[in-house]
Amino acid sequence: MSWQRVLALMLRIVRQFRRDRRTLALILVVPVLVLSLIGYIYRGSGESTRLAVVEGNSPLARQVIALLEQTSSLHVTVMEREQALQAVGRREVDGVLVLPTLPVQPGTPLKVELILEGSQPSAAGAIISAVSRALPLAIIQTVSPDGQALQIEPRFLHGGPQFDQLDYFAPTFIGFFAFFFVFLLTSVSFLRERLQGSIERLIVSPLDRKEIVLGYMLGFTLFATVQSIVMVIFTVAVLRIHYVGELWLVAFLTFLLTVGAVNLGIFLSAFARTELQVVQFIPIVITPQGLLSGIIWPVDSLPRPLQWLAQALPLTWANEALRAVMIRGEGLDALGLHLAVLVGFAVAMAALAMVTLRREVA
Amino acid sequence: MDATVVADEVSRTFGPVRAIDRLTLEIPQGVIYGLLGPSGSGKTTFLRMVVGALRPSEGQLLVLGRTMPDRAVAARIGYMPQTAALYPDLTLRENLAFFGRIYGLRGRRKLEERVEQLASDLGLLGWVDQQLYRFSVGMLQRASLACALLHQPELLVLDEPTVGLDPVLRRSLWAHFRQLAEQGKTLLISTHTMDEAGRCDLLGFLRGGRLLASDTPAALRRQTGQADLEDAFLALAGQPGIPVGEL
Numbered sequence: 001m002s003w004q005r006v007l008a009l010m011l012r013i014v015r016q017f018r019r020d021r022r023t024l025a026l027i028l029v030v031p032v033l034v035l036s037l038i039g040y041i042y043r044g045s046g047e048s049t050r051l052a053v054v055e056g057n058s059p060l061a062r063q064v065i066a067l068l069e070q071t072s073s074l075h076v077t078v079m080e081r082e083q084a085l086q087a088v089g090r091r092e093v094d095g096v097l098v099l100p101t102l103p104v105q106p107g108t109p110l111k112v113e114l115i116l117e118g119s120q121p122s123a124a125g126a127i128i129s130a131v132s133r134a135l136p137l138a139i140i141q142t143v144s145p146d147g148q149a150l151q152i153e154p155r156f157l158h159g160g161p162q163f164d165q166l167d168y169f170a171p172t173f174i175g176f177f178a179f180f181f182v183f184l185l186t187s188v189s190f191l192r193e194r195l196q197g198s199i200e201r202l203i204v205s206p207l208d209r210k211e212i213v214l215g216y217m218l219g220f221t222l223f224a225t226v227q228s229i230v231m232v233i234f235t236v237a238v239l240r241i242h243y244v245g246e247l248w249l250v251a252f253l254t255f256l257l258t259v260g261a262v263n264l265g266i267f268l269s270a271f272a273r274t275e276l277q278v279v280q281f282i283p284i285v286i287t288p289q290g291l292l293s294g295i296i297w298p299v300d301s302l303p304r305p306l307q308w309l310a311q312a313l314p315l316t317w318a319n320e321a322l323r324a325v326m327i328r329g330e331g332l333d334a335l336g337l338h339l340a341v342l343v344g345f346a347v348a349m350a351a352l353a354m355v356t357l358r359r360e361v362a
Numbered sequence: 363m364d365a366t367v368v369a370d371e372v373s374r375t376f377g378p379v380r381a382i383d384r385l386t387l388e389i390p391q392g393v394i395y396g397l398l399g400p401s402g403s404g405k406t407t408f409l410r411m412v413v414g415a416l417r418p419s420e421g422q423l424l425v426l427g428r429t430m431p432d433r434a435v436a437a438r439i440g441y442m443p444q445t446a447a448l449y450p451d452l453t454l455r456e457n458l459a460f461f462g463r464i465y466g467l468r469g470r471r472k473l474e475e476r477v478e479q480l481a482s483d484l485g486l487l488g489w490v491d492q493q494l495y496r497f498s499v500g501m502l503q504r505a506s507l508a509c510a511l512l513h514q515p516e517l518l519v520l521d522e523p524t525v526g527l528d529p530v531l532r533r534s535l536w537a538h539f540r541q542l543a544e545q546g547k548t549l550l551i552s553t554h555t556m557d558e559a560g561r562c563d564l565l566g567f568l569r570g571g572r573l574l575a576s577d578t579p580a581a582l583r584r585q586t587g588q589a590d591l592e593d594a595f596l597a598l599a600g601q602p603g604i605p606v607g608e609l
Contacts, residue, residue: 008463012449012456019451019493197447201509204413205464206436 001213005207009215014222027185027227031177032234034043038173041237042166048075049094049126056099058110063138064099071130079116088115094123097131157243158328165303170241171322173251175230175257179315180286182224182258186265187278190216190336209354217262224252224258245325249332253325255320256342263349270356289315314345329349363426365516366391366548367412374407374571379408383571384421389550389564391516394543397552398595404571405552406444406521412550413519416602426517430522437465440515443462444522446502450495454486454505457494458512483538485531499526507535510541518542520551524558528534536561556592558583567595574598 017023051068055061068076079087084096098113114131116124131290159167193199202212228251235241243250255355268285292299292306293315299307310316321338324330332339367389370437374382382404389395397405407507410416411423414431448457455477462473479485484504489497494505518539524532529570536558539549543563551562559565566573567582575582575598579591586597 002466005464005466008460012452012460015456016449016451197443197445198449200410200415200443201441201447201461201466204415204436204439204441205461206466207464208433305380 001208001210002206006211006215006218009202009207009212010218010222013216013219017219017223023189027181027223028211028230031181031227031231034177035170035173035231035234035239038169039166039235042164042169043239048073049123050075050077051127051130052077052079052087052093052096053078053097054081054084054098056101058100058102060138060142061099063141064097065136067137068097069131071134072128074130075290085115088117091119091318092115094120095127097127119137128183150311166239167242168323168327169295170239171243171250171326171335172293172319174228174235174254175315175318175322176293176295177227178224178231178254178258179261179289179318181227182220182261183265183285184282185223186216186220186262187269187272188275189220190266190269191272191275191278193273203357209357212357213263213266213350213353216266218257220262220265221255221259224262225255228254228258241326243326244329245327246331249324249325249335252312253318253321253335253338253342256339256346257314260314260342260346260349263346263353266353267349267356270353289313292316294319308335314342317341364391365389365424366426367550368422368424369397369408370422370424372408372411372418372423374404374411374416375419381571382411382418385568385571385573386421387566387576389548389574391548392543392546393563394539394549394551394561395564395566396559397550397568398554398556398559398591399552399568400554402439403568406569408568408572409441409519409521409550409552412517413439415441437513438516440510440513440518442506442510442518442520442523444525446494446506448494448502448506448509451493453493454481454497454508455490457505458508461509461512467513476512480511484508500528500531503527504531504535516547518547518549518551520549522552522554524553524555533560552572556590559591565591567598568591569599 017027053061053065053076055065064077065078068074077093078098081098083187084093084098088094088096094117096113096115098115100110100112104110111134114127116127118124190199207215232247232251232254235245236247264285268281269278272281288309292302292310293313294310299310299316299320302310303304317338321335321342324335324338365388367387369385369387372382373380373384385408397408399405407416411418411430412425414425414433414436417431423430425432426438428435449460452460458477458480459473462476467473467476477490478487481490485505486501486504486508489501494502497505501525503526507520510518510520524535529534539551540561542547551558553559564576564578565579565582566576574595575585578584582594583589583591586594588594588597
């Protein structure tokens with residue numbers, strides 16, 4: 001093995017991509033744009049959930065409305081019953097809370113109606129949870145205005161009241177996009193080399209397969225590393241996500257993941273004959289990892305067979321580790337298994353890439 | 363002296379297709395060996411086996427004394443594929459420097475001298491620091507040839523090196539090839555044009571993967587009783603009157 005040859009190959013790739021502005025943009029600018037978009041979606045506080053309240057005349061009403069109005073994601077409007085029902089029908093509000101009108105006939109239960117528009121489960125969920133919180137509290141306050149209200153005192157082992165959805169998702173987005181963009185970049189560029197025949201020139205040169213895979217891996221990984229660092233800095237400095245762990249560890253985990261993605265890209269590009277065929281790998285390689293690796297649904301909540309599948313995906317391990325670092329502040333010592341899996345994946349893919357390169361001299 | 367290339371009953375199949383069929387030939391050191399045949403006759407397949415990019419399915423292929431494919435002789439072979447197969451985003455100098463390092467050329471100054479020399483020999487002076495995507499087809503061919511010549515290989519394998527070149531340039535390239543042969547280098551060149559075939563020391567007629575004949579151009583003319591190489595080829599192919607391109 002000649003490190004000089006590996007270095008020459010790596011430098012050539014670096015030089016090539018430095019000239020290729022569009023690809024550079026794909027690596028560095030696109031992830032930042034996507035992260036900005038996601039940040040804006042979560043934190044842009046656009047439309048909040050709209051709830052109409054029909055006040056009735058119970059002494060409860062004022063307390064309930066006051067408590068509901070404290071919920072920041074809820075926009076509360078007091079309406080007449082008919083008006084409110086029309087509004088929910090026209091989807092102007094997401095739900096209607098009808099508080100009772102007194103007196104009720106003896107023997108009839110005191111009824112609180114909650115009418116939900118229903119086509120948006122998240123809005124419905126938000127209303128149900130806000131109302132279920134507000135009602136008992138309001139009842140206690142009504143019954144004993146001077147007495148101590150029941151208070152929930154949350155105590156977080158990890159994270160905290162300031163952590164929101166974005167803080168929970170951000171670590172996995174870093175992993176997912178790093179994996180996705182690097183895989184795409186590597187597989188397409190490696191295929192392009194096959195198509196233009198330059199890979200054959202390398203195969204008949206003194207370079208051996210180990211040197212070729214290593215040279216490519218180092219060249220692409222350099223960009224992947226820059227990308228990971230840019231993404232970590234952007235999420236922390238611009239999106240201002242909350243985190244507790246060491247940032248270098250986040251960048252390092254992302255780096256390990258992307259080395260695997262590079263090698264996977266080289267390996268799989270052997271099975272594509274056109275750029276379009278590379279794109280066809282996305283639903284096979286990327287989508288399942290996006291769905292199963294715990295980004296949206298925790299792996300524990302998946303059906304058992306899918307949990308097994310998730311355990312076989314490198315992104316699952318990367319995501320777990322990234323969350324462990326950023327949300328729970330865990331260190332290198334707690335992530336041995338995760339690191340081993342990510343390194344194992346990268347090595348296995350490098351070995352497979354070498355095997356497919358050998359097939360070129362078939 | 364040992365022959366540079368020795369093929370003994372070499373065959374190569376792709377699935378059911380027999381691209382090269384029991385080919386036997388010897389190429390001595392210091393000659394220009396031309397492989398003449400229509401497209402699809404197996405020229406490129408044979409050249410790729412000689413450089414180690416393809417493994418023979420049957421038979422034995424010795425190149426510079428080693429059974430191919432063998433990376434041990436890679437640095438002693440220069441290969442120019444049919445397509446340029448270089449890096450369009452890089453300049454000619456960067457392309458050459460890259461291949462220089464891969465082939466173990468040491469020393470920045472030595473490399474620079476070699477780059478200037480080749481650019482001058484191949485009429486590319488003034489283009490050395492231009493990115494290759496600006497190059498015309500003919501310039502790309504020459505750039506590709508420069509990469510094959512860079513490490514001064516003992517065996518040069520050139521797949522249709524003069525396609526798309528104007529006659530003046532073609533002539534100067536052949537003069538360059540002759541010079542290399544006189545220095546003791548062996549050249550294996552595929553072509554489908556008759557005037558180039560006539561410039562070779564030895565000529566192999568390839569058709570349908572089979573070597574119809576291998577000899578000096580003069581001997582081939584004599585053997586077939588034809589004054590013209592094209593007619594000689596047709597006579598050997600047993601189909602007089604059909605242009606070579608349609609065989």
